[in-house]
Amino acid sequence: MQQLPALIRKEIILLTRDWQGLLLLFVMPVVFILIMSLAMQGAYELGGERSERVAIVDEDDSYASRQLVSGLAGRLQGVEVLVPEASMTPAALREGIRDGHYRIAIYIPDSFEDALLRERSAPASREVAIYHAPELPAPVRELFTASLEGGLVQAVLLAELEGARALWGGFDAQQLLDDLPVTASLEPVYRGGGEAHAVPNAVQQSVPAWLVFAMFFVVVPLSASLLVERGQGAAWRLRHLNVSPGVVLGARFPVYYGVNLLQLVLMLGVGVVLVPWLGGERLDTGDDLLGLWLIGSGTSIAAIGFAMLVASLARTVIQATLIGGVMVLIMAAVGGVMVPKAVMPPGMQELAHVSPMSWALEGFWDMVLRYQDWRAVIPEMGMLAAFGVLCWSGAALLYNRHMG
Amino acid sequence: MIEVRGVVKHHRGAPLPALDGIDLTVPEGALVGLLGPNGAGKSTLLLTLMGLVERDRGVVEVDGLDLDRYPRAVRARFGLVPQKPAFYPPMTVRENLQLFAALRGIRRSRRGQDIQRVVEVADLSGWMGRRAGTLSGGAQCRLNLAIGLLGRPPILALDEPTAGIDPQSRRFILQAVKEIRDEGTTILFTSHYLEEIASLCTRVAVLDQGRMVASGSIDEVTALQPTVISLRFGVGPGDPRIDEVAEALGGRRVMESGVEIPFRDPGHTLVALGQVLARLELPLCAVRYGSRDLEELFFHLTGRGLHR
Numbered sequence: 001m002q003q004l005p006a007l008i009r010k011e012i013i014l015l016t017r018d019w020q021g022l023l024l025l026f027v028m029p030v031v032f033i034l035i036m037s038l039a040m041q042g043a044y045e046l047g048g049e050r051s052e053r054v055a056i057v058d059e060d061d062s063y064a065s066r067q068l069v070s071g072l073a074g075r076l077q078g079v080e081v082l083v084p085e086a087s088m089t090p091a092a093l094r095e096g097i098r099d100g101h102y103r104i105a106i107y108i109p110d111s112f113e114d115a116l117l118r119e120r121s122a123p124a125s126r127e128v129a130i131y132h133a134p135e136l137p138a139p140v141r142e143l144f145t146a147s148l149e150g151g152l153v154q155a156v157l158l159a160e161l162e163g164a165r166a167l168w169g170g171f172d173a174q175q176l177l178d179d180l181p182v183t184a185s186l187e188p189v190y191r192g193g194g195e196a197h198a199v200p201n202a203v204q205q206s207v208p209a210w211l212v213f214a215m216f217f218v219v220v221p222l223s224a225s226l227l228v229e230r231g232q233g234a235a236w237r238l239r240h241l242n243v244s245p246g247v248v249l250g251a252r253f254p255v256y257y258g259v260n261l262l263q264l265v266l267m268l269g270v271g272v273v274l275v276p277w278l279g280g281e282r283l284d285t286g287d288d289l290l291g292l293w294l295i296g297s298g299t300s301i302a303a304i305g306f307a308m309l310v311a312s313l314a315r316t317v318i319q320a321t322l323i324g325g326v327m328v329l330i331m332a333a334v335g336g337v338m339v340p341k342a343v344m345p346p347g348m349q350e351l352a353h354v355s356p357m358s359w360a361l362e363g364f365w366d367m368v369l370r371y372q373d374w375r376a377v378i379p380e381m382g383m384l385a386a387f388g389v390l391c392w393s394g395a396a397l398l399y400n401r402h403m404g
Numbered sequence: 405m406i407e408v409r410g411v412v413k414h415h416r417g418a419p420l421p422a423l424d425g426i427d428l429t430v431p432e433g434a435l436v437g438l439l440g441p442n443g444a445g446k447s448t449l450l451l452t453l454m455g456l457v458e459r460d461r462g463v464v465e466v467d468g469l470d471l472d473r474y475p476r477a478v479r480a481r482f483g484l485v486p487q488k489p490a491f492y493p494p495m496t497v498r499e500n501l502q503l504f505a506a507l508r509g510i511r512r513s514r515r516g517q518d519i520q521r522v523v524e525v526a527d528l529s530g531w532m533g534r535r536a537g538t539l540s541g542g543a544q545c546r547l548n549l550a551i552g553l554l555g556r557p558p559i560l561a562l563d564e565p566t567a568g569i570d571p572q573s574r575r576f577i578l579q580a581v582k583e584i585r586d587e588g589t590t591i592l593f594t595s596h597y598l599e600e601i602a603s604l605c606t607r608v609a610v611l612d613q614g615r616m617v618a619s620g621s622i623d624e625v626t627a628l629q630p631t632v633i634s635l636r637f638g639v640g641p642g643d644p645r646i647d648e649v650a651e652a653l654g655g656r657r658v659m660e661s662g663v664e665i666p667f668r669d670p671g672h673t674l675v676a677l678g679q680v681l682a683r684l685e686l687p688l689c690a691v692r693y694g695s696r697d698l699e700e701l702f703f704h705l706t707g708r709g710l711h712r
Binding site: 002003005006007009010013014017018229232233234236237238239240241242243 | 451454456476479480482484486487488489490491492493494495499502503504506507508509512551
């Protein structure tokens, strides 16, 4: 029974003397979290601190055009409407886009109301021009187009009603439209109930994502430790001293589990304290620490098991670093660490489910995004633990074969 | 006592067996040298004796314990000094010794005393706080030896413990091995240095391509080879009669005008030699007669060419 504590102590000594490994495990994810949380602030939602600026030039300044502009401003939340004081030509609006003052501009010509009410043969929608920067995301573009078309329909309807009122009188056209029961109710539905954001903001995306990434990166120091031991003959000595493969591999678990929990505390701390201190959004971790610990533990079991398997498959440290590093990168890319799953096309979102990093991310989001209690993370934790145990079993078999 | 009977081991994908029907007896307290060129199977044999490499066939018994039935007990009787430094370079000498003492199962109360003993044997007291990876090659070999001596194992397996180190360190290690032998420890010692084997070992076993080609005491093994008579003739190197002598007596030509003739029956060989020399009328300049040394024996048994 002296063997396990002695090997754990050995592993701690080796790890604390591996400065490059420690930098990789603790400093790299902090840097990533800070960069991504601050750089991507507001990028995941229309309506965060970074709103979309749109210039609207109303040359017509008629009843219908004013209705259109106010309707658009009301409909597009998170949009900063710039109404230039001086009259601007379409060419000047395009210049504004080129200079980066705004990414979208709407031009309403002076013939707008006439075209709308009197010249049905020349549809008003053709008169209104939308200019946009090419990098404007397609969904945002679609949103503007749909809103503008909706506004035009409303303006036509309003104009028709105004005509009817002039003929028969006795009602307020605007009031009639406002009273129509056509407002759709929008209600987010969360797994397990509760009220929270469904789509993560920058810090809610970055902290769990880079935390999971860093936890899986134990593959580098852990596999190096196993392979150096095997390559230098110390593994023979361990076998000669009747240390079973289970103990050789198992002694690494508490050490790297401790490393993973330290990463968890540190990265959450960065999201709660450091990111807001630097001007970013604050991470709200909720108050269910048990849930965070459970999903952190599941992720750790999976990450350590994966690292053991890589170490057992590889023959050299370089091989392990390459295989392990590349596989972590692929799992991260597929699993929504580097590109948020919310912006992936449906096919890729389906594919993301195969990555253990995606399971871990969902578990962390249950806590820091959906604010659920610890029971919500049990499925993800179970899948991660099963993955980890499977990898461990494979690693033990391969280790035995190498040493046989 | 170690008894090895008919041990066979094939490594996956290798064309020849690593061990091919090895028989070996190592009496208690003996210092047995295992000789052989690279790839002969010396290290594999050592690891097989401890069950660290699984054999395909054969029986291994150590102090009456069957390796298959009591692998842990058999391993516990051995101290191992592997060929490569088998410790953790980032840890200090003291940390390494403490780790392996704990893994060896030495009780905490006795650990300090035992570490002190092996530190003295290996002369490491000045290096205890140094990281093992920063030690010189010689000091690393001494640390390797010290770890193998922890727990006073009754049998010590040394796999080329002096390979690649300076003469001072080598002499120190050989002296330490002699002292360990004098304390009654049974020692298995592999080496390429034939003079080490000759000066240290009471018994020798020669392996070649997985086969045991000779084993026994040094005298027994050297007696296996024929005695050699070397002749030098007072004729030019181009004289064809020299080759005739070599051919007639089963010898070989050496240097410019000489032959070397191995023989087991001196009476018959000397008569035949006299007859051939008389017939060919060859003038004899010099005669040397004697046994080959261990190095000659090694080449005689394993050949002079490069192996595999």
